[in-house]
Amino acid sequence: MTKPLKDETNICFGCSPNNPIGLKMEFEDDGDVCRAYYTARPEHMGWNDVVHGGLVATMLDEAMGRWLWVRNLITMTAEMTIRYSKPVPVGVRLTVESSGVSQKGKLIEMTARIILPDGSLAARARAKFLKVGPGNLPEKGDAE
């Protein structure tokens, strides 16, 4: 079984409330989608009120990793491609969401996106995660 997300030994940079320099993203599950509403802070900026691209990648990676984690799929990110379509501003409420795409053996394909308050897509990721533990991707519509 995976570690409880609220365990004080969870120091994950993306989601732990215990990491003093972490993003502290809070996710919820909505059917097949894992979602966080997140407002990036000024210290997350690259320049010009725009979130650093590496942190955009971190948010997307975290959303996908978290989707897998709560489904007891123990994986590592093996590959990720990001399309940065629009600047992601600091100080606005972002929607960060992820979903599973497919599984072939140990390889699980995932997708994630960041949506701006006006509903437009700012960034999207496709990624391959490799299983390093037990578990399989649930079929679409399976009870969680």
Ligand SMILES: CCCCCCCCCCCC(=O)SCCNC(=O)CCNC(=O)[C@H](O)C(C)(C)COP(=O)(O)OP(=O)(O)OC[C@H]1O[C@@H](n2cnc3c(N)ncnc32)[C@H](O)[C@@H]1OP(=O)(O)O
């Ligand atoms: C506490 C609360 C937290 C809860 C929330 C937690 C969220 C965390 C989110 C962050 C997640 C991360 O960032 S994880 C950190 C970033 N990622 C990493 O550090 C990963 C570093 N890489 C590795 O450790 C390794 O390369 C692995 C584990 C990914 C794979 O190693 P391995 O298991 O030995 O697998 P390997 O033999 O190389 O490959 C197995 C098969 O997969 C294929 N394969 C390997 N890579 C790829 C690829 N990119 N695309 C296609 N296929 C691939 C190989 O060809 C092979 O095929 P065949 O020969 O079998 O046919």
